[in-house]
Amino acid sequence: MTEAVPFPPKRVLALVAAVVTLAASTTLANRVLPGWAYPVCGLVASVVLVLLGRAAGCSWRDLGLRSLRRPALTGLAGAGLIAVVFGVALAVPSLRTVYQDGRVGDPDLGQLLWLTCGRILFGTVLIEEIAFRGVLPGLFGATDERWRWPPILCSAALFGLWHALPALAIGRNAAVHAVFGSTPVAVLQVLAMAAAGVAGIFLHWWRHLGRGVLASVIVHFTTNAGGLTLAVLVR
Template identity: 90%
Template sequence: MIRAFALVAAVVTLAASTTLANRVLPGWAYPVCGLVAAVVLVGLARAAGLSWADLGLRSVRRPALVGLAGAGLVAVVFGIALAVPALRTVYQDGRVGTPDFGQLLWLTCGRILFGTVLIEEIAFRGVLPALLGARDDRWRWPPIVGAAALFGLWHYLPALAIGRNAAVHAVFGGTPVVVLQVLAMAAAGVAGIFLHWWRHRGHGVLASVIVHFTTNAGGLTLAVLVR
């Protein structure tokens, strides 16, 4: 009963957090909102009897090594995309704008790291899977898929702007916005499973944090450089 209550409270916390971050609060408060939500989620999980190991927050060394290996693979994929002219449209994103170095540093190390990656990894690769019954010693599909589905729904508001990416527009240019939004949320759900694999292999959320941050911050940086 306590775990079920914690699960409902966690989902409500996340719904409130994404609404506040994307529709109510000013831009500077985005990472603050993420940090506060992450602390609340961890508090709910601990109150429900989950251990630090259950949440993937106990160890550092192995998750860091696995995460760095994942970051290296992401860098290779980015390099291939840059080397192939036909793939460079992936980085042409109208949402990026023209930030200077200081703004880029804020976007990557402020908004992305603390406002996006930290809350998403603690929530969807740590707290929610554990509350749904995931175990650190073996892969269990139901809680992982459940958390991934919620991760997809979490992207409901950000997915509204997905059509501004040049590659997406080139492939789905005439597709209704609602269809693009559903596809974007489905893709986020699949990405959630991929990220949980890194968390599982590393026995810690830090592994998926590193992979997630490398993907988002690296993608943004390259989008700025090749625009």
């Protein structure tokens, strides 16, 4: 009698295809496509990843896409906590340098709405949460019933690698420059990727708590869009 295969070959193939899709997506978005296509690329890649997950046998629950109410409530609770943290950072002058970022520029209201509700929501948050808190954990064997470190750590590690190209500009943040001003760019890049991996674990905790990717989507969007908005306000 043959033993059951713990990791079906079709999931291995889906994992490889998902990683290739993500590598192509981040390269196209950061190096090839014009700015307006950034969210389109993220949206298309998200659909491809979900199709790969379903083709590999993952259920909608496995992908974190089955329910809305509990994930939404959990995500909104997380967004409230983040708003409190932002408020404290604004109230304490010494913390405001965290939001002084040379990458922000000087956007007007229309540009700010495009950056937050276009680029960040569809080009960054959607694909990252679908990929690293939905499809990849599902393919690695994560479940909502209990916390399993191996699939979560694997997904978090890939999330860190995903930030390899964006991390090249991390030194333009005022707080980062003040602390790591003379640090080589390559070292800063590795540190930023490691920080992204840790953030990936934190975001997966929200997905796990809310039993759905929408929870981590709301927390992630609030963090990124709120941080950008504050950076514009305090520049």
